[in-house]
Amino acid sequence: MTDGKWSSQAWEAAEHIYKEILRHPFVEGLVTGRLDRKRFQFYVRQDALYLRHYAKRLLNVAIRLEDKSQMDDFIMFASQGVHMEETLHAGFLAGEPIPDDSAMTPSCLLYTSVLDAQATEPVEIIAASVLPCFWIYHMVGTHIHSLYDPATNPYRAWIEQYADEEFARWTRRACEICDSLAEKATEDTRRRMTDIFVRCTKMEWLFWDSAWNLEKWKI
Numbered sequence: 001m002t003d004g005k006w007s008s009q010a011w012e013a014a015e016h017i018y019k020e021i022l023r024h025p026f027v028e029g030l031v032t033g034r035l036d037r038k039r040f041q042f043y044v045r046q047d048a049l050y051l052r053h054y055a056k057r058l059l060n061v062a063i064r065l066e067d068k069s070q071m072d073d074f075i076m077f078a079s080q081g082v083h084m085e086e087t088l089h090a091g092f093l094a095g096e097p098i099p100d101d102s103a104m105t106p107s108c109l110l111y112t113s114v115l116d117a118q119a120t121e122p123v124e125i126i127a128a129s130v131l132p133c134f135w136i137y138h139m140v141g142t143h144i145h146s147l148y149d150p151a152t153n154p155y156r157a158w159i160e161q162y163a164d165e166e167f168a169r170w171t172r173r174a175c176e177i178c179d180s181l182a183e184k185a186t187e188d189t190r191r192r193m194t195d196i197f198v199r200c201t202k203m204e205w206l207f208w209d210s211a212w213n214l215e216k217w218k219i
Contacts, residue, residue: 021140141161
């Protein structure tokens with residue numbers, strides 16, 4: 001049973017994917033701290049490329065929102081939130097330059113293309129498409145934080161950032177805004193919001209799987 005909120009229904013629809021994410025060897029390696037450094041840096045490089053597109057979609061939501069407080073929050077997500085992640089990336093890459101979009105893996109290109117394809121959709125759909133990047137990372141970060149050893153884990157900074165209360169607050173706010181949009185939407189729009197939320201949750205799994213396999217183009 002859900003509480004009637006769109007976000008609760010969407011999470012229920014995608015929860016099986018989240019459980020698979022927790023079982024993925026990449027995430028299990030973050031828990032133990034034994035994740036191969038090469039795989040983690042591969043992931044960070046791709047995540048940096050992804051964020052360039054993600055920030056644009058956050059701003060796309062902001063300019064389409066009618067409520068000023070909601071607009072301000074999405075602008076903040078696109079500036080402070082993305083800057084926070086870029087700073088984290090820089091620490092792990094130790095000055096290594098971020099490549100251009102031509103270095104995207106098939107999975108990174110697919111995910112960013114899915115997000116970019118929502119640009120002309122109703123704002124409810126765009127907002128639902130960017131929500132998994134908040135919610136899944138917060139849930140995964142909190143899960144890992146409850147299990148890991150901060151004294152020995154080399155990925156402590158990454159884990160603590162996504163388990164941090166500030167990131168949790170941003171996630172809750174993003175959910176609240178999506179729920180507010182869903183309340184005024186038609187049943188068909190709510191269904192489409194859930195569909196894109198589930199699809200982008202699958203993209204989150206695929207992104208970590210891509211890093212685990214050091215994915216390359218086959219041709």
